[in-house]
Amino acid sequence: MYKFDQSKTPIYEALERYKAMRVVPFDVPGHKRGRGNSELTEFLGERCMSVDVNSMKPLDNLCHPVSVIKEAEELAADAFGAKHVFFMINGTTSAVQSMVLTACKRGEKIIMPRNVHRSAINALVISGAQPVYVNPGTNDELGIALGMSIKDVEKAILLNPDAKAVLVNNPTYYGICSPLKDIVELAHKHGMLALVDEAHGTHFYFNDNLPASAMSAGADMAAVSMHKTGGSLTQSSFLLINNDISQGYVRQIINLTQTTSGSYLLMSSLDISRKNLALNGQSIFDKVSQLAAYARDEINKIGGFYAYGRELINNDTVFDFDVTKLSVHTRSIGLAGIEVYDILRDDYDIQIEFGDIGNILAIISVGDKALAIERLISSMSEIKRLYSRDKAGMFDHEYINPLVAMTPQEAFYAPKISVPIEKSFGKICSEFVMCYPPGIPILAPGEYITKDILNYVAYAKEKGCFLTGTEDIYIERINVVSEYDSAGKSL
Amino acid sequence: MELWYTEEHSPDVRFSIRVDEHLYSAKSNFQRIDIMRSDEFGVFMTLDSLMMITEKDEFIYHDMIVHVPMAVNPDVKKVLVIGGGDGGTVRELTRYESVLEIDLVEIDDMVVSACLKYLPQTAGKLHDKRVNIFYEDGLKFVRKKERYYDLIIVDSTDPFGPGEGLFTKEFYGNCYKALNDNGILVNQHESPYYKVYAESLKRANKRIRQFFPITKLYQAHIPTYPSGHWLFGFASKKLDPVADIKEDYWNSLGIKTKYYNTELHKGSFALPNYVKELTEE
Numbered sequence: 199m200y201k202f203d204q205s206k207t208p209i210y211e212a213l214e215r216y217k218a219m220r221v222v223p224f225d226v227p228g229h230k231r232g233r234g235n236s237e238l239t240e241f242l243g244e245r246c247m248s249v250d251v252n253s254m255k256p257l258d259n260l261c262h263p264v265s266v267i268k269e270a271e272e273l274a275a276d277a278f279g280a281k282h283v284f285f286m287i288n289g290t291t292s293a294v295q296s297m298v299l300t301a302c303k304r305g306e307k308i309i310m311p312r313n314v315h316r317s318a319i320n321a322l323v324i325s326g327a328q329p330v331y332v333n334p335g336t337n338d339e340l341g342i343a344l345g346m347s348i349k350d351v352e353k354a355i356l357l358n359p360d361a362k363a364v365l366v367n368n369p370t371y372y373g374i375c376s377p378l379k380d381i382v383e384l385a386h387k388h389g390m391l392a393l394v395d396e397a398h399g400t401h402f403y404f405n406d407n408l409p410a411s412a413m414s415a416g417a418d419m420a421a422v423s424m425h426k427t428g429g430s431l432t433q434s435s436f437l438l439i440n441n442d443i444s445q446g447y448v449r450q451i452i453n454l455t456q457t458t459s460g461s462y463l464l465m466s467s468l469d470i471s472r473k474n475l476a477l478n479g480q481s482i483f484d485k486v487s488q489l490a491a492y493a494r495d496e497i498n499k500i501g502g503f504y505a506y507g508r509e510l511i512n513n514d515t516v517f518d519f520d521v522t523k524l525s526v527h528t529r530s531i532g533l534a535g536i537e538v539y540d541i542l543r544d545d546y547d548i549q550i551e552f553g554d555i556g557n558i559l560a561i562i563s564v565g566d567k568a569l570a571i572e573r574l575i576s577s578m579s580e581i582k583r584l585y586s587r588d589k590a591g592m593f594d595h596e597y598i599n600p601l602v603a604m605t606p607q608e609a610f611y612a613p614k615i616s617v618p619i620e621k622s623f624g625k626i627c628s629e630f631v632m633c634y635p636p637g638i639p640i641l642a643p644g645e646y647i648t649k650d651i652l653n654y655v656a657y658a659k660e661k662g663c664f665l666t667g668t669e670d671i672y673i674e675r676i677n678v679v680s681e682y683d684s685a686g687k688s689l
Numbered sequence: 690m691e692l693w694y695t696e697e698h699s700p701d702v703r704f705s706i707r708v709d710e711h712l713y714s715a716k717s718n719f720q721r722i723d724i725m726r727s728d729e730f731g732v733f734m735t736l737d738s739l740m741m742i743t744e745k746d747e748f749i750y751h752d753m754i755v756h757v758p759m760a761v762n763p764d765v766k767k768v769l770v771i772g773g774g775d776g777g778t779v780r781e782l783t784r785y786e787s788v789l790e791i792d793l794v795e796i797d798d799m800v801v802s803a804c805l806k807y808l809p810q811t812a813g814k815l816h817d818k819r820v821n822i823f824y825e826d827g828l829k830f831v832r833k834k835e836r837y838y839d840l841i842i843v844d845s846t847d848p849f850g851p852g853e854g855l856f857t858k859e860f861y862g863n864c865y866k867a868l869n870d871n872g873i874l875v876n877q878h879e880s881p882y883y884k885v886y887a888e889s890l891k892r893a894n895k896r897i898r899q900f901f902p903i904t905k906l907y908q909a910h911i912p913t914y915p916s917g918h919w920l921f922g923f924a925s926k927k928l929d930p931v932a933d934i935k936e937d938y939w940n941s942l943g944i945k946t947k948y949y950n951t952e953l954h955k956g957s958f959a960l961p962n963y964v965k966e967l968t969e970e
Contacts, residue, residue, distance in 0.1 A: 576828050579861060
């Protein structure tokens, strides 16, 4: 049970009090409760604009919380079973980066799986920390990367006893969980911090039938994307800390890059959503699990598609599975995931989370109704009837083990030249290349560009994946580390 | 005291009926159901405050949604009715001895039980031994059928609520799959007049045309529906609703109707120019 009264919402309540005071604003924002921008107010609504306000005494200050934000953080910490929770308004990206920047300084090592979100590797570019990649397990039939095997983590730890932290991506976008508790214990045994990118696992904290959460497994820090499955507004997130992590130091790290004008729309959405999850999470995610289970069964009955679930569990690289995720393998009907994703949107007015080379992912959440699930299932059945074809010649894997030549920071800031992507074979990449979503880099700065990777990029482009990351917005050229310095001297 | 039922036919147009008595009001898992009695239209039912049927004018809708396809294909034996929990469509179908199986798929069992109690005029044949009632989502039901039905009648609410899934591409595609080679799909097709209804009509029409080689619209005049001008969609794999009408055969059946006749059948496919343009865009 919770220590505090979880029905309280200090930030929301403070905003209501503030509105009732009818204060005359001679501060920013300049739209002055919407009056100065009638078109925007018409669009977003007066209630919304009237609480888009600046930090002030009655509303506390996100950079240095002492009153209502502090109370809201304490309530959130209670709800998540953490020592402290930070309200993050620069996305879960900023929460992941704050974890990495807290754990390692320039030149220090961090152990992580390579199939992390770009935000984690971005943090390495910023901090100069050195990644020690653990190749995730892979499922050859589905072509997807799985979790990290405990043996592989142990090997990395023994080879790199000076590493400062282990970062775990749990669950993956597809819903796959690593042996979190074992990894945390192993890291702690070797004096390393255990950090968890839990962007897709907010709901783990509020339902007994879901996989273990980072805090319950004893991790030191976790980035939780409240807006993904927790119901808050896009870009709002929580950073959880535990054990001996210093709250003051983490706040300093956060304040290095965080805005000083924290949005009260985002903060109040976190506050209200935390209350809802704490009070109703069990029943909400029971219902979500049922809807997802129903959809999985029905999609599997269509044939051809494979909506996977707990049967993948192998007590190692698939230690557990998040049953709220509706991940479907599509290659067997001869369609890339991205093709099914495009057909669903263009022909059936259904927007799913993403499609990649061989899979699609639909997010089922508190907002879904049975009727909408039926539409998705029926559309999938139609797609199979109308579009299925021979699967010969299809690319069969999402994940390619990287060959690392230098750290992301070294490569990103190294002297570089731009070359046509098809002529980049054998060079060291100086930037990111990824499909978005899911935003897992195909290439990160400092990695060799191999034939396998070039084939993958060409295939992803052909199938219509949305590629991002390079300086060249058309992804036709790529920056590679130059073999010569600016004076023309060989490096 | 005066009690009036009012429906907004557009944001700026209202349609009202003076009500004698509010007989029934309930909220089901899907919608709000109301049944009222009035002098002018008799007992009538609304779903989410939108008019569904009245005792006085329901014959027009049910005649047109059933007898038009039945006069085109007298061999119809297996019929699927989606929606239509009031029973009016089923009642008209039961008048054909040649029809052997009528599957009624209604998402809301409370609509059926309310109609059995308050609207026996339409619900009276729901217990016919050829009728099987399934309380489930029509989209789900039809997904599981393949080349089974001779006729599918979509007797649904408007596409803003529980009926939404019945105006989608996935629904029409699955209906196509569920019909046999002579299959016909008839659906209520909204009104061409007010903008919001006309938009749904256009979208539905465009989607149906992607699957069926023959698609035509026909019209009827229904006093209690928005603008009074209502359309039905006739989509089929082989049979043309006008060229293939079995006029003599249908007339030989001696089915007495208050609205439908075979002359009107042919004429109902002649559309006003603005409606033609609407679906040609």
